[in-house]
Amino acid sequence: MNIKVGMGSCGIAAGAGEIFDLLVKRAKNTDSGVTPVGCNGMCYLEPIVEVDGKMYTQVSEADVDDILSGIKPLHEAEQNQNRIALRNCGIINPENIDEYIEKGGYQPLNLTPEEVIEKVKASGLAGRGGAGFPTWFKWDACRKATCSSTASPCSDNKKYVICNADEGDPGAFMDRAILEGDPHSVLEGMLICAHAIGRGAPSGNSSLRDGALVEGIIYVRAEYPLVIKRLEIAIIQARERGFLGNQFDIKIKAGAGAFVCGEETALIASLEGERGMPRLKPPFPAEKGFWGKPSNINNVETFANVPWIMQNSGKAANTKVFALTGKIAKGGLVEVPMGCTIKDVVFNIGGGIQGGKNFKAVQLGGPSGGCIPASLQDTKIDYKSLAETGAIMGSGGMVVMDESSCMVDMARYFLDFTCKESCGKCAHCRVGNRRLLDILERICNGSGKDGDIELLEELSEEIKAGSLCALGQTAPNPVLTTLRYFKNEYEDHIKNKKCTAKSCKKLLTYSIDLNKCKKCNLCVKKCAANAITDFVINDEKCTKCGFCESLCKFEAVTVN
């Protein structure tokens, strides 16, 4: 038997480590092999054990013997997806380079740099980190950039390939899954990129004739220790096989967890040991990047696509990985073809909403993105269609919301995140976004004023126009899109001091319906704030924790 255990961070958190150890122990004297693999995307079913293509889900230690004795699988693997970036995740052992090579990895690249760039262009690959900038264009610009064309003089002809693995959007874990499940796909993508931007031209353009010395760096957040471990193993193995080390080598740099360091100029500053603060572009990193040298920065998922593109000449790399979270029934990682709809993802792949509640909206692109309401669920997932709704493709976070989600509070949540993660450099982002948050907080607290909606709109427009980097420029998006689709909720909060989703605590009042109350005294005893006397809730003392409501067996506690 060929036994695979999902050993991504998600699987390990669900207990896959213990299952793996037990399986190894029990299978010791059999002909069965047990391998750790990365996350296959079905995080909601972890721990997952796959035996000869059949899947056991939510496995406990008690299930191990059943699995070894071959009892019917508990769950069939669903393959409603079209996997490119995640092609090997959950399938191969990420700590074994042979398995990657077996799947077609590290094939000799018999292409000139120009041909590589042409292929990337033909595939339509766009930056998967969120902005969707054409990848070939960056590569081409970096290839053509020479030290003499940059502003700062330099003695050596050096370039850098940098992989941005500073994944920080709340609810996003695409990059982590790829690096944990298939690190070599990213290393190979970087290797191909290094060839494209640095290899000398056989003739023609004199500035490109000699080629450049290219170094690779992976900037990964320190909160991803398993990623760092697997990358270290993968780099050592790739060096042993001679893929890395001679002409091109890769280092890992662990970032200290600042969200803004995902912005490429801030990332470069951080790499240089400076405070992670974005700078103005141009000059773009392709001209003047790390240590002033031409540098190409791509996201993890972008690089993971590249080896596939080289192997599948002519095919379009038209999928996107999403991390499905929130009120979705089947949360996890999915890779879907461009052009499928929000509805397909939420209902066909994600299994709809938890607990049978109504689907309300999705937030795409995390704090930089926007919400798309259920009424627009037929929106196609492609850069253009999503942009028309006011949202963005983003790096792949998809937070699903149901009727119990307050959209004002959602905007407040994301603004709170951006304010905490702002580097503090430019005025519009540092103060402007804080002022947006001030306004949202007062609306959620029931102190919203007439004119607040207009002020939010006016200030958002100025922040977008005036902020220095994408973090600030996109921070008002959650506010603007919720205002666009859910203005009535804002008005309800401001004018009627009412939160229809019953989520903003300051706007709720709890009361006991004495017609239904059986005077069992349970709520009185359990109320931590001692707010209930004689079956009346004292609104002053009540902390709106909702515990009484959840306790009452007679549904006598009502919330308004």
Added chain:
Amino acid sequence: MTIDNVQLTIMKARKQVKININNQEILTEQGKTILQIAQEAGIEIPTLCHDERVEIFGSCGICTVEIAGSPRLFRACSTFAADGMVINTDSERVHRNRKSVLELLLSDHTGDCKAPCVLACPAETDCQGYVKLIADGDFDGARELIMQTNPFPASIGRVCPHPCEEACRRELVEESIAIASLKYFAVENSTTPPPMAALLQGGELRVGIIGGGPGGLTAAYFLRRKGHDVTVYDAMPEPGGMLRYGIPEYRLPKAVLQKEIDMIKNMGVEIKSNANVILSDVHGKYDAVIIAVGAWVSASMRCKGEELPHVFGGIDFLREQPEIRGKTVAVVGGGNTAMDACRTAVRLGAERVYNIYRRTRAEMPAEKQEIAEAEEEGVIFKFLTNPLEISEKSIKLQIMQLGEPDASGRRAPVAVGGAEEILDVDIVISAIGQKLNPSGLEALELTKWGTIKADPDTFCTNLQGVYAIGDAVNDGAGIAITAIGQARKAAETVHAFLAGRGVPDAPFNSRYLAKTEKTSEDFADREKQLRAKMPHRCANERRGDFKEVNLGLTREQAQKEAARCLDCGCADFHECKLIRYANQYDVRPEKYEGLISKKTKNSPIPNVAQSPDKCILCGLCVRLCEEEIKAGVLGFVGRGFDTQVKPAGDLNVCENCGKCAEVCPTGALIINNE
């Protein structure tokens, strides 16, 4: 994100370029930013974070401009000009974005642009500034600073009821600074004669002023300084107005006043005394006319017998000083004129002087010092009494009590039914207020209080080219420094009018200024030091003559007193770019009122005073210290909204160059001269 044409153009821009800024074609060499080109062409683009000595940073975001072909805004400091660019630096869109940055920055910029004393002074005298100069021993400098806004420092230092001291924050520690006494001191202790202000060339335009009191003469002083030809018509034998005829010699010696008037005369202002002119005599004969006739009619007490010959108006009594030796005098009223009348009566040899006031001592509008000195000199206070009827040898008083507070906030006096008192008196003086005599001013629109109606900022009247100031306008009789303040503003209006520029910019107190509220807790760490007491002649000695009562502070007293100042106002006000832009862009930061960022105390930087609450994080200090000085003493600490500039590096490498303070666009870092 897609590349628009403008960005592509920028990336390719590497040769000589021709660009268009605000419809002006400019040819310039490659590699320059829009900001540089605009500056060279004399087009102002505001910036708070850019300096040629350091690398482009782009933190303030105020230098935004529009470039045709792109819907976005671009930072002029970092956008390199490309051939054919069409740039608008002053569109409505640009204006709105700049205004938003300024409002956001100001919403988290806490401090006081101006000290409370300065804001309280009707003439905007830089009290904090001259107090500081006195503390430093520069008395000539202090006088010169006062004279920027007031040509009567010696007189006003003696008579001003000093609203500045009421506003003084030192009160939150123990007692306010003796600002007025310090002004008096500065003039008395200046070592040089009052310098004559420099006169600008001009003089072709002529201004006629009716009234030679503090208002009229101040207007003359400021207009003469601008080079205009000024003639002052005064009805009295000597100029000075109420300062001469309404303030007794023992408070303001005539010689002190005369010296200040002489200075104005020496500047070339023509003063015609005993000149009973009316508006029609001068209107049309001058390019502009200022009415500063004051309020010389004593208000009526509305009681029987008021018309009797032994009843005087307060200011008439002070002016005429009739023979009253051995007589009993009753002075009605609780203001400074009433106190002046009481004390003058004492000096003229009155046997007994009563003060009749319908409320109590606490409600008296006169200065506390004046009341105390009058009492020392033997004046008998009859509080809670009001005249009912005056007869030849007596005055009948109604006994009053205090009721509910009235519109002024003071408790209103209410008659106690049937309670009366009769005092035997020979002379009655009514000092309950003064009114304008409007005869000869019929062409001017009056207010419902019978004063001339004048615009409170520009002092324009209903007649073009005619301005009105002082006790004659709006709220009526007030204090001299108010007339002086109005005179300076009116002079600015007249100057602008004569120069054909219409109405000048509004004076600063109608513009935006950052202000804070303080409580005594904010000054809990201050050591308590009592206020300096003005030395004065003893009561027995002074009641017999008209010699000046106050003797002036000693040098030690004055310097020690001045050193008590809390330096509330921003020392950088006149250099502050933030406040300059704020008023250019007509900001309303209060709409972004919200959380204030947390700033922790910084370790000291040699020779530099730090006010982190005023920092706008432009980063110039950090960058200059690192890139130009190569010291790297300063750094950014913290994240997001609570980011702060702090001495983060090794202070031992600080070169004490002060460049960080020099480059700071606000008062967050200033050179500390102490």
